[in-house]
Amino acid sequence: MKRLMIVFAAMLSIAACTSTPDKTSSKISDTTVAANTAVEPADLPVNQTMCFQKLAGTANQDTTSLKLIIDGDKVTGDFGHYPKEKDKRVGTISAIKNGELIKGQWIYMQEGMNDTLQVEFKLDGDKLVQKNYTVDPKTGREVFSEASVFNIEFDKIDCRN
DSSP: OHHHHHHHHHHHHHHHHHOOOOHHHHHHHHHHHHHHHOOOGGGSOOEEEEEEEEEESTTSOEEEEEEEEEETTEEEEEEEEEOTTSOOEEEEEEEEEETTEEEEEEEEEETTEEEEEEEEEEEETTEEEEEOOEEOTTTOOEEOOTTOOEEEEEEEEOTTO
16 A cells, blocks of 8 residues: 555656646746736837938039938938038038927038037928028128028938938
8 A cells, every 4th residue: 555655746746847737827927927017108218310411502412411210309320411522511410300390400411520410300291490690700601590491401311212
């Protein structure tokens, strides 16, 4: 009888170690984990990437391109002006979005020198409109003035271009 009890206990131990978990309890556990880790759409940040381009010059040979990455009210991106046979300006933008208005700084390089300019843009449907600059006669730098208006239009393009 003792022998039978030892064999029975050993078989029970082996069965306990090799048995598969109950499918019902596994499903409950998976459902619980999924329910606890799901992220509601309202909790997700508002991320949006938009690209714009302006072609200018006698044969549309001058290109200005802009890629904006909008994360809530923060805006970053790449901004470049590529005139044909002239020095390009290429850099990054760091700005704040308030409604449809985007204000910030463009940090760029031109002719091997780093420089910055204030930038202001307005989203207008499938267009982006930039505020123009005037030249400060004292410093020779581009600045915004009372005469500055939003009149430089960019067309929205596919960001894969």
